[in-house]
Amino acid sequence: xxxxxxxxxxxxxxxxxxxxxxxxxxxxxxxxxxxxxxxxxxxxxxxxxxxxxxxxxxxxxxxxxxxxxxxxxxxxxxxxxxxxxxxxxxxxxxxxxxxxxxxxxxxxxxxxxxxxxxxxxxxxxxxxxxxxxxxxxxxxxxxxxxxxxxxxxxxxxxxxxxxxxxxxxxxxxxxxxxxxxxxxxxxxxxxxxxxxxxxxxxxxxxxxxxxxxxxxxxxxxxxxxxxxxxxxxxxxxxxxxxxxxxxxxxxxxxxxxxxxxxxxxxxxxxxxxxxxxxxxxxxxxxxxxxxxxxxxxxxxxxxxxxxxxxxxxxxxxxxxxxxxxxxxxx
Numbered sequence: 047x048x049x050x051x052x053x054x055x056x057x058x059x060x061x062x063x064x065x066x067x068x069x070x071x072x073x074x075x076x077x078x079x080x081x082x083x084x085x086x087x088x089x090x091x092x093x094x095x096x097x098x099x100x101x102x103x104x105x106x107x108x109x110x111x112x113x114x115x116x117x118x119x120x121x122x123x124x125x126x127x128x129x130x131x132x133x134x135x136x137x138x139x140x141x142x143x144x145x146x147x148x149x150x151x152x153x154x155x156x157x158x159x160x161x162x163x164x165x166x167x168x169x170x171x172x173x174x175x176x177x178x179x180x181x182x183x184x185x186x187x188x189x190x191x192x193x194x195x196x197x198x199x200x201x202x203x204x205x206x207x208x209x210x211x212x213x214x215x216x217x218x219x220x221x222x223x224x225x226x227x228x229x230x231x232x233x234x235x236x237x238x239x240x241x242x243x244x245x246x247x248x249x250x251x252x253x254x255x256x257x258x259x260x261x262x263x264x265x266x267x268x269x270x271x272x273x274x275x276x277x278x279x280x281x282x283x284x285x286x287x288x289x290x291x292x293x294x295x296x297x298x299x300x301x302x303x304x305x306x307x308x309x310x311x312x313x314x315x316x317x318x319x320x321x322x323x324x325x326x327x328x329x330x331x332x333x334x335x336x337x338x339x340x341x342x343x344x345x346x347x348x349x350x351x352x353x354x355x356x357x358x359x360x361x362x363x364x365x366x367x368x369x370x371x372x373x374x375x376x
Contacts, residue, residue, distance in 0.1 A: 064118050071111055078104060110253075112355070117249060125230050126173055132227045133169040137161065139353045139360075140219035142339040146331075147211040152201030156192055156212055164188050165220050172224050175231040181368070184221040189213060218327070219353065222360030225367045232367075232376050234303040243301040244370075247309075248316050250298070251291045252362045255317040256324065259287030275329045284321060291317035303374075315369050316362040323361020327353070 119131060144157065164184065171180035196209045229244040260278070268280035295313020299306040331337065339351030370376065 064114075067114050068118075071107070071114060074107055075111075078107060117246065125227075128230065129169050129173045129227045132223060133165065135352065135356065136165055136169070136220050136223045139223065139339075139356060140165065140215050142351050142353045143215040143219055144212070146334045146336060146339065147215065149208065149211075150201060150203070152199035153196070153208055153212070155199055156195050156209075159192065159195055160212060160216055160220075164192075164216060168220050168224050169227075172228050172231070177228065177231055177371075180224065180228060181364075184216060188216060192216070214330075218357070218360045222323075222364050223356060225363035226359060228367055229363070232370065234374070234376055237303045240301075240303075247295070247298055247302050247313070248362060248366050249359060251295045251313040252316050252320040252358050254294050255287040255291030255321055256358050258290040259283050259321060262286045272325070275332060276325060279325060279328075287321060288314060288317050308373075312366065312369060312373075316366040319365035320358035320362030324358040326361070327357040 116131070116135070119128075123131065140161065144160075149157065168180060168183060171183060192212060193209055196205060196212075226245060226248065229248065230241045232241060232244065262283040263278035263280065266283065267278075268282050270277050271279055271281050271284075292310050292314040295316075296306045296310035298313075299309035302309050302312075304312060331339070339353040
């Protein structure tokens with residue numbers, strides 16, 4: 047089987063990978079459908095279709111389908127269109143972030159620059175393969191430029207706090223997420239045409255880590271490590287999630303330019319950055335007084351907005367990309 051896959055062209059290999067992912071999701075969807083058709087649980091007498099566990103599983107499965115489809119469209123449309131698709135995701139995520147961050151009329155100039163200048167320029171750098179400039183454009187030039195734009199507005203009330211909120215939104219939603227399509231411009235010797243596997247690798251190990259951590263917290267609750275931020279985060283469950291993500295990374299080394307030990311280490315780096323970044327975003331939500339980004343509606347998973355679903359990747363992608371560039375010199 048491995049020999050057969052290696053004889054395929056890069057495009058055929060990526061196609062086979064997505065067929066496998068969609069096949070697993072289809073089987074999971076069919077299993078949930080069969081459970082919902084059963085009238086009652088023989089052990090407890092509860093109706094399956096209305097049980098909390100089943101609603102929870104459906105919410106997780108919808109998220110998995112959504113992310114899988116986004117990545118499939120990104121690959122199918124080509125590198126340039128993939129970059130545009132991720133730019134759209136950044137735009138929507140930044141809108142969610144800004145919506146929950148009160149602004150003043152004097153901030154409108156900065157918001158226009160963020161949405162219609164900074165975001166397009168960052169993704170233009172990604173599309174052009176300017177790997178060095180895209181890593182410093184926002185942390186250096188935009189950091190200084192947005193502060194100048196705010197000062198020129200002449201409104202000093204809450205100046206530092208207002209600028210910090212906008213800078214945070216740009217860093218997380220634009221800078222962080224833009225590093226995911228930036229993986230497509232890395233050039234490994236003998237790896238041409240297979241960079242989509244790196245995007246898949248990061249997304250899968252990070253989401254697996256987060257899912258395992260979430261399930262461990264739900265079905266094996268432990269005393270929270272930081273109850274002021276998250277009532278479900280514990281170091282033991284965090285470690286379980288790290289182990290699951292790192293192990294999966296080692297198993298997926300065959301679709302990457304890494305050896306198994308290198309794949310395990312890189313997966314661990316991405317999982318640590320993503321999971322702790324998710325915790326940071328929870329702290330921001332607590333500060334804003336909300337349980338989820340986007341519309342303020344009840345959510346089984348506490349993730350009703352787009353940013354809830356990609357926040358871990360926003361932190362994991364830049365750390366992973368820079369770690370890979372530093373270690374492998376690409």
